[in-house]
Amino acid sequence: MEAIFSRGPSLNNRLAIAIVLSIILIVVDNKLDGFQSTRMFLNSLMSPLQYIANLPSLMLNASADQLTSQQQLLEENKRLTRQMLLASEKLQRFDVLSRENEELRELLDAPVSRNMRKIVAELMSVDRNPYSRQIVINKGTLDGVFLSQPLIDDSGIIGQVMEVSTTNSRVLLITDVTHSIPVRSLRNNIRFIATGSGGKNEVFLEHVAHSVDIAVGDVLVSSGLGGVFPAGYPVAKVTYVDKDEGREFARVTAEPLAELDRIKYTLLLELNP
Known part of the structure; x- marks a missing residue:
């Protein structure tokens, strides 16, 4: 098929x-x-x-x-x-x-006198000793810094130079227990001595009689006595007054106007001859 x-x-x-x-x-x-x-x-x-x-x-x-x-x-x-x-x-x-x-x-x-030479310095370190209030700045003899030279910030007096080396200096703050500064009340021109308390933001007024006219809120400025600090710079404001008759003198404390715990830059003053 x-x-x-x-x-x-x-x-x-x-x-x-x-x-x-x-x-x-x-x-x-x-x-x-x-x-x-x-x-x-x-x-x-x-x-x-x-x-x-x-x-x-x-x-x-x-x-x-x-x-x-x-x-x-x-x-x-x-x-x-x-x-x-x-x-x-x-x-x-x-x-x-x-x-x-x-x-x-x-x-x-800052209100510095015209015949005042100004040196800007920067904070280098802070003394760690809890019983002293000192700082180190980055200016020394090469920059014209000298012993007992006063320092201020934009608010008031900081302290004075206590040690000088070639490139840095040690500064004693006004709150150190060994520091004293002549001041006067801006309200009535009564003079006092402000001494450091050792604390961060407190000074004492020494030997204030009970009859002295001083009150909380009074602004204290440098008196110019002693030849270290020029006159007229803000120092502190009175924060406490205790006129206890049981004590020989009144207890008066004041707070520095300078921001001592936040220092970054300082101004060294030198009165030109």
Whole structure:
């Protein structure tokens, strides 16, 4: 029994017929554009299959783009964080420099006499001895500093130089127990001696009689006696008065007007000859 598909034209004839039909179809499509609608239909029919075929590639590309974008965002975030930290550090330094500049301006604008030479000094260290109130500044004999030279800040008298070396000096604050300064009341010009208490922000007025007119709130300024501190500079404000008759003298304490616990810059005074 012969196969059904073995009947018909030979293979050579089939090939020739296929070639002729192909040439005819090519000529018709090229010259007459007769298969445009058919081609559009076939393209529309095959487009979903093409999309499905390209879907894995699209998903891989999208994932790669997403990972790239995320990595870029992370790097950008790190870069911005570094920039923010640098800007914050610069801003903090700017704030500190701005405050120091204001302090220096206040020092230079302090009410110093015209014939007074001014030397700006910066705090180097604070004495750790709890029984003394001393500091070290960064000016010495090379800068013209001398023993007993008075110092002030923008609010009042700080103390006087007690030791001098070539590049730095040790200063005795007015609150040290060994320090005394002649003062007078700005309200009535009564004179006193203010002696350090050893505390951070307190001085005593020595040998104040019960009959002396002194009250809380009185401002004490340097009297100029003794030849160390020039006259007229703020020293302290009276904070406590106790006129107990059982004691020989009244107990009077005052708070220094200078910020002795926050010293950064000081001004050394020298009366020119």
